[in-house]
Amino acid sequence: MKVFSGTAHRALAFRLAEYVGQPLGKIDIRRFPDGEVFVKINDNIRGKDVFVVQSLCFPPNESLMELLIIIDAARRASAERITAVLPYFGYARQDRKDQPRVPITAKLVANLLVAAGVDRVLTLDLHAQQIQGFFDIPVDHLYAFPVMVQYIRSLNLAQPVVVAPDTGGVKAAYAYAQSLGCGLAVVAKQRIGAEEVEAYTLVGSVDGCTAIMIDDMTTTAGTLCSAAKLLQQRGAAAVYGAVSHATLTEKGLSRLRESPIQELVITDSVPLRVDVGDYPVTVLSVADLLGEAILRIHENRSVTTLFRE
Numbered sequence: 001m002k003v004f005s006g007t008a009h010r011a012l013a014f015r016l017a018e019y020v021g022q023p024l025g026k027i028d029i030r031r032f033p034d035g036e037v038f039v040k041i042n043d044n045i046r047g048k049d050v051f052v053v054q055s056l057c058f059p060p061n062e063s064l065m066e067l068l069i070i071i072d073a074a075r076r077a078s079a080e081r082i083t084a085v086l087p088y089f090g091y092a093r094q095d096r097k098d099q100p101r102v103p104i105t106a107k108l109v110a111n112l113l114v115a116a117g118v119d120r121v122l123t124l125d126l127h128a129q130q131i132q133g134f135f136d137i138p139v140d141h142l143y144a145f146p147v148m149v150q151y152i153r154s155l156n157l158a159q160p161v162v163v164a165p166d167t168g169g170v171k172a173a174y175a176y177a178q179s180l181g182c183g184l185a186v187v188a189k190q191r192i193g194a195e196e197v198e199a200y201t202l203v204g205s206v207d208g209c210t211a212i213m214i215d216d217m218t219t220t221a222g223t224l225c226s227a228a229k230l231l232q233q234r235g236a237a238a239v240y241g242a243v244s245h246a247t248l249t250e251k252g253l254s255r256l257r258e259s260p261i262q263e264l265v266i267t268d269s270v271p272l273r274v275d276v277g278d279y280p281v282t283v284l285s286v287a288d289l290l291g292e293a294i295l296r297i298h299e300n301r302s303v304t305t306l307f308r309e
Helices: 010-020 060-076 105-116 129-134 145-154 167-180 222-233 250-258 287-298
Strands: 002-005 027-031 037-041 049-053 081-086 120-124 139-142 160-164 183-191 197-203 210-218 238-246 261-267 281-284
Touching: 002 010, 010 049, 010 287, 027 060, 037 060, 049 060, 049 287, 060 081, 060 105, 081 287, 105 129, 120 287, 129 139, 139 287, 145 167, 145 238, 145 261, 145 281, 160 167, 167 183, 167 210, 183 222, 197 222, 210 222, 222 238, 222 250, 222 261
Parallel strands: 002 049, 049 081, 081 120, 120 139, 160 183, 160 210, 210 238, 238 261, 261 281
Antiparallel strands: 027 037, 183 197
């Protein structure tokens, strides 16, 4: 086995490699003066089971192109099998044609990965589960659920209620509610623009309860903060947020500071781009979860127990 990392999130890759008991593979990644990416793999990988760790996070185009070039280099170096380990699958929001003359970019990214030479994909909390079907190769889709639930339980919150901040997250929120043994509520929203969201109704009751909003990702925090204000209006005693991928911007952090959300729980699937300062953000690591999946894939063992949602 050989584990390599792109430059998108090397800190997570180091933790992941430590879990599997392998040093990160030696790889030279540079930029030509005109910005082109150059990659040279310095380890012998002929006949090896190669895992390439790269979150498709900011800047997504650079991260994606870097990943494709690493994969091509590994394929031409006669790797036996190449697995793309994507803690965060970028472009996942563009998974359907919801307007005339728009692309399905998530499918395009899947096609590019396969064309580059990927044999299988390991990823975490896809924005839409049907993206697995965009690939004609095996996809192992893990969930941050076990890591998140363990931490939420440790908080011993009074009268917890799990809330889906939009209708697309109902299935995931239901799984959390079942595991925590608490109620479920759903916020219905409408998107006004790319960065503006209006939460306009609540299905379920949060009066006097501690609301725990579950979402797969947040960037400008529009959905979370709009839903949090509605929950506060409907009598929630406290509001928490639990998000798998925090691709936060300065605008998102500013909104969080002004919102009723008193703690945001995230994973380290992507590196934080902003300095959160004194805002209460708890970062949980998914390195062990991904590392265990890598070991099982390498040893051709079942990963079913890691799929628990």
